[in-house]
Amino acid sequence: MASTTRADDGLTSIPALLARNARVWGASPAYREKEFGIWQSWTWIEAAEEIRALALGFLALGVAKGDYVAIIGRNRPALYWSMVAAQKVGAIPVPLYQDAVAEEMAYVLDHCGARFVVAGDQEQVDKVIEVQDRVHCVEHIIYLDPRGLRKYDHTRLHALKDIEAEGRAAHERYEAELAAREAAIGYDDTCVMLYTSGTTGRPKGVVLSNRNIIETSRASCEFDHLSHDDEVLAYLPMAWVGDFIFSIGQAYWSGFCVNCPESPDTMLTDLREIGPSYFFAPPRVFETQLTNVMIRMEDAGRLKKRLFDVFMAHARKVGPQLLDGKSVGAWDKLKYRLGEILVFGPLKNTMGLSRVRVGYTAGEAIGPEIFDFYRGLGINLKQLYGQTEASVFITQQPDHEVRSDTVGVPSPGVELRIAENGEVYYRSPGVFVEYYKNPDSTASTKDAEGWVATGDAGFIEPDTGHLRIIDRAKDVGKMADGSLFAPKYVENKLKFYPNILEAVVFGAGREMCTAFINIDLTAVGNWAERNNIAYSSYQELAQHPRVYEMIQGHIEEVNRSVAADEMLSGCQVHRFLILHKELDADDGELTRTRKVRRGVIGEKFQDLVDALYDGSSEIFTETEVTYEDGRKGKIRATLQIQDAAVAGADTGRMAAE
Amino acid sequence: MLDAAEGYTTADGRKIGGVLMEMKNITLRFGGVVAIKDISFDIREGEIRAIIGPNGAGKSSMLNVISGFYNPQEGEVWFRGERRPPMKPYQVAQLGIARTFQNIALFEGMTVLDNVMTGRLTQMKTTLLDQAIWWGKAEREETENREKVEKIIDFLEIQSIRKTPVGRLPYGLKKRVELARALAAEPRLLLLDEPMAGMNVEEKEDMSRFILDVNDEFGTTIALIEHDMGVVMDLSDRVVVMDYGKKIGDGTPDEVRSNQDVIDAYLGVAHD
Known part of the structure; x- marks a missing residue:
């Protein structure tokens, strides 16, 4: 246990690590961002200089020790610098989810009493201005991208580059103050405050100290032997603790380079161009990539398709063992090598995963089939379990x-x-x-x-x-007959099918399990196209009898695999329906990190849940939806309800320990 | 009546300059058909000017006169204080007038980037020989042009389709690429021929946003033809209304909206 008050070499804060990195790895790249089609890069020395100018600018603007500075925007170097600059002057950065609607933002800004907001672009500035009638703490807003903001009232609005310029101009005046502020940062002072997305209730502000962040970063960097030669792609929300640890904590501890994509839409292209060696993604990203690969393979020529199938089957069998360092037969090894040349290598290259030395997935359980697919290709994908x-x-x-x-x-x-x-x-x-x-x-x-x-x-x-x-402790329950009910376990199995985007299983305290299914429009749409199935809307496709037939097949397969596990055989899905809308964070059905909010969904679609249990074969429903701009609307639909065959594994059902 | 040199201030506080282009008594005939009959109006520096009217009113013909594609039989076109003689379209482009088309006119097989790069053609100064030698002058010029184009790609948020052939893009995005190509020419006057035609609500909102941003960010004067009245009234500073080749209204959106001739043209007149 760390009982001292200081870490090694006095590296007790992020600014202290920055100073060390500028000294030790000064000329190595610290940040890259693709802008105007070209990767722009900053060395540790340049980054340290930008951050210093920004910190001086913050002092000139009146940022006091202990102030909260909210940061809202997509992953961009300047926003990371704002966080470190805030720490330099003794303030506490509070990154917020950029896709939060104004309402959610108002709560957080008000709760932490942020005096300053650094916003990425006009959209974020607009949201902050919109909530000014309820939130009175915000004194200054600083923006990064000036586009569209020219005509705004600039009495309390500043461009980030102006703040930097003012900082540089005023350096004589504030240099001493900045040095004093930086020296005063203690190991147990707050490093960052992160709001949990909250599967239930209001978001909570998690206070993490310098000790928390630095001890964790050091331990985890050593665990995976991360060095200053590594590369990461920063594309996950800055408000999420993972991004703070990977893109700031570990990056500053190990001195590796953080690459920011050009825009959210170009993430996969940028991933391919950078080829990170340390990669983190929630299961959803891996699922999407796999779905895309599978869809494209469906359209490939017969020879290519055959090659892919043969070698992927081999990869699934041998690849994970090779990665685990187990020995396999000489023929298998040779065949795997051949596969590497013909299929795996090019495939990894297309996905941008050729150079991945350490890959992590977390946030939600990943389907074993997806996991084995990537491990089979020789990508060292691992799981971690963590929390803010x-x-x-x-x-x-x-x-x-x-x-x-x-x-x-x-x-x-x-x-x-x-x-x-x-x-x-x-x-x-x-x-x-x-x-x-x-x-x-x-x-x-x-x-x-x-x-x-x-x-x-x-x-x-x-x-x-x-x-x-x-499963979630509160979700794990008992069914009416006392057998164990673990919804997530079944949902994850269902979600492996590319056609199923999201599944919600019900059954706590009931005599049988039932499920809501959300189809994946990309995968099912493609399937419909290949099978000449016409549809004009998401709703129509979702309710198509052939789609129901296909989903039923998936569910029955899952039922058979669930039945194989004695403890959980009670969780087989007896009845299901396909939802008429995609579950969405804007409607409160998912969290911002896209986890299913079981309680909310159960209440909101109470009529549908009842219909699943009362034996009816269809139900008319009306649902309120929120559009991206915050307006609300209603969609109406009549949903089919279908039964799925259940594998007969009633023998030896036992209660969970 | 506005003074030619003075300019005015819009409702949202933008300063509009003097006259950039003036149409004086334009009449355009195709054989016996009179497409435009004795129309006069002006376009001022920094303004968003709309030309509206029912189908067949002569809007596109008017735009083609402005862009130099048609030469009117009568009347004068004045641009930046000088009378513009009849010109070929490429000469008009060199004057700093760029346009988009109602039916998209892009090179379908080329990537978005290459399409937008063609917008820089009028600005290129290197000769064919320079281009053949490539190193030095032509290379430098290409780099400069690419930089300008990349700024526009960033501005219109089409980074993710930079390398995609235009033929593979949906309609709404093609429209945006056309706008990008027109902007690449760094025009003083941008002509948009039905920029929202065939778009859904979301695409229309995006396009409106971009038009306003272009005007705000680059100070480009914009003349547009549009069917969607809601969009026109929200976007433009002044509106010319045409019907059967004649001008029946000219003024701010509010003035035009309360003009009885305009209401009649759009809603029809009761015959009793």
């Missing part, structure tokens, strides 16, 4: 010990404990300080000894020491 409250890392998988059904061993410095009811608790140097202005929640999450409840149910495998997560 833990500064990300709770458990992670070491190289050569990777399996799709576990989330790995405790990260260095993390202690685990499983409670009576199966809930997982942890304690580590990364454990958050508190929830901002919310002592009740702090107390109910973190006990006096520093143990934090994860809210997830799981168990530690006795022979390997790996943690296995079953």
